[in-house]
Amino acid sequence: MKRLVVLGGGESGVGTALLGQAKGYDVFVSDKGKIKDKYKHVLEHNEIAWEEEQHTEPKILNADLVMKSPGIPDKVPMVQKIKEHGIQIVSEIEFAARYTDATIVGITGSNGKTTTATLTHHILNQELNVGLAGNIGDSFAKQVLEKDYENYVLEISSFQLDDIVDFKPKIAVLLNITPDHLDRYDYKFENYIASKFRIAENQTKDDFFIYDADDPVIVKHLEDHPVQSTLLPFSLKKIIEQGACIENENIKITINNSQLIMPTSNVTLEGQHNLKNAMAASTVAHLLKIRKQTIRESLENFHGVEHRLENVLKINRVQYINDSKATNVNATYYALESMDAPTVWIVGGVDKGNNYEELFPFINEKVKAIICLGVDNEKLMDTFGGMVDVMVETQFMSEAVKIAYKIAEAGDNVLLSPACASFDLFENYEDRGRQFKEAVRNL
Known part of the structure; x- marks a missing residue:
């Protein structure tokens, strides 16, 4: 045995x-x-x-x-x-994949994995027998044992890809690559990039690789290290022959001779990054022959995932937003980019070697106060100290929310988007997000 x-x-x-x-x-x-x-x-x-x-x-x-x-x-x-x-x-995905003949859609990237995986599952689930696993919900192995779906959408982290051997998804999706978890990759960005690309390393020409053609890191790596699979890029900026692009306010997806066109206004999720997530999910659905009408309707009735730019409550005309899932700078970049009102920003936690400079334009333009919520806030204080009038430190979520309540005025946003891991004060980002929501409800 x-x-x-x-x-x-x-x-x-x-x-x-x-x-x-x-x-x-x-x-x-x-x-x-x-x-x-x-x-x-x-x-x-x-x-x-x-x-x-x-x-x-x-x-x-x-x-x-x-x-x-x-x-x-x-x-x-x-x-x-x-x-x-x-x-x-x-890794678990390698082990479990050995015991299923299901069609696997593997989704990775530094940001947007959960949203894209959940959205992809939401669309496919209308017409196919499909499980959602990986970094999300019940484990893939347990589902292979108990449910044995015909299809799986897997949200896959770089850590899970580090320990694959033969694992190969029929459809691989690479959303974006920005510096994250560098503490696990000897602080070498190229090691982390290579790890993400492992999602396609066992693919053949009969498999598909969907990726962001606007991401310079992905494009450069593909030029230097071509993959065997059939490429289906998506882009907000370029015209794409095979893949997805935007034309006259429409998302246009072309695969071989089959085309799907739908208005960008169909996508209920806000922000440019979510337009990309929707393009990736729709490309998967189109590949798997989901009806066009089903794809359009699914995009219209999908409302996002918990802890990702989640509107919690409006109190005295102040909107409280839970983005606890933003555990790196790039995720917080998307959050601040989508703010359309003066914002009180709650930030901090375990820093994974963050470079905050790309956030500077938003701080000047949108952030009126910063609340640092972490055990060690020194780097944040040094980085943003001169940029806003009000900067406060605390180690308690309830206190952070009370301070925000005092600072925020009618029409403002209060945004929890930590840009850091949560392990210094919380069990995980879910715990952090739930504590935020509870504190808001207790105001």
Whole structure:
């Protein structure tokens, strides 16, 4: 019996453990931290061996295969030892994909993954049997085990792509590449770029690669490292023969001789970046033969995802907006770009080597006050100190919202768009966003 060791007892880890057990592996789950009670119950109910707050070497280094959760960096000593022993390490998407013949749509990028994956699923779900997994919802492995959909839309992070071997989506989508997570890539942008492009590395000419032709990083990398798949670019600026572009206020998608044309006003999501997300999702749907009318209607009735430019409440004519999912500067760039009123900006958290300069034009133009919400706000204070009249520090969400309430006047926005990870004060960005919403409702 082959032995599968799962590092990390979270959603992807436990899903992999269940699928591994069903496929005849002797499974062991090991987590350096604490495993949540809900996952422990699942492991115990299924009689899967596990340990927490430690990695017992003899129980790990006798593995035939190791599935590593995406949150665990390669430089961790245990991971190094596994590699020294010549044991194959895979990610959950690699493991689960081995056990399904489904058509896979893989979506990656520095920003917009969740919105695009959710929107793509929303469109496909009208006519196809389709699951949504990856970085979102129930794990891919668990869905392969329990549902076995005919199609999957996977939101895939660079960390998940780092540990693929044969994984290949029928349709790969690369939305954009901006510096993010550089702490995991030796602070080398080119390492991070290469990681994102792994989504297409196993594709053949029968597969499709949808990408942003306006993104200079993607275009340059494609010139230097061509992919085998059929290219379907999308662009807001250029005319595209095969792919998607904008012509006379219409989105025009051309694949072979089939065309789909719809007004940009069909897209309910606001902002230029969401127009691109909609083009990417519609191109996938058009490829998979979803009816044009269905695509148009789906774009009209889709209202976005939680924690991404989510309107919470209007109080005294001040709009409170939760963009907690903005964990890097580029995401916050989109948020500030879409503000159409003076804005009180709540920012801060764990800085991943951020360069805030690209935000300067918006600070001058739109931001009237900055509230720094983090354990260490020094870099923010140094960077933006001279640019706004009001700059405040706090370590509590409830206090940040109360300060914003005092500063904001009728017609203003209060925007939580942290540009940083959340782990200094919160469990994750969802926890941060929910605390913000709760604090707003308690005003």
